């Protein structure tokens with residue numbers, strides 16, 4: 001049975017564990033040829049962490065979850081920072 005996920009939760013209702021589990025499952029299910037190499041992934045996230053647009057894992061410039069976008073080889077920063 002598929003787990004139901006609320007897409008309209010407030011941050012105070014946010015289940016951090018479930019989010020991290022879903023994030024890892026998504027990245028793990030990405031075919032290796034589409035996945036960003038680990039060193040590049042780490043550099044991308046370091047750039048996001050020093051960026052004013054990062055807010056609780058979300059890029060306020062584009063609305064993406066940066067860890068998901070950064071994990072895709074084809075993912076791009078909307079401000080060409082990576």
Ligand code: SF4
Nearest residue numbers: 048051054059077081
């Ligand atoms: S994706 Fe780009 S604009 Fe968004 S938080 Fe990361 S570095 Fe900043």
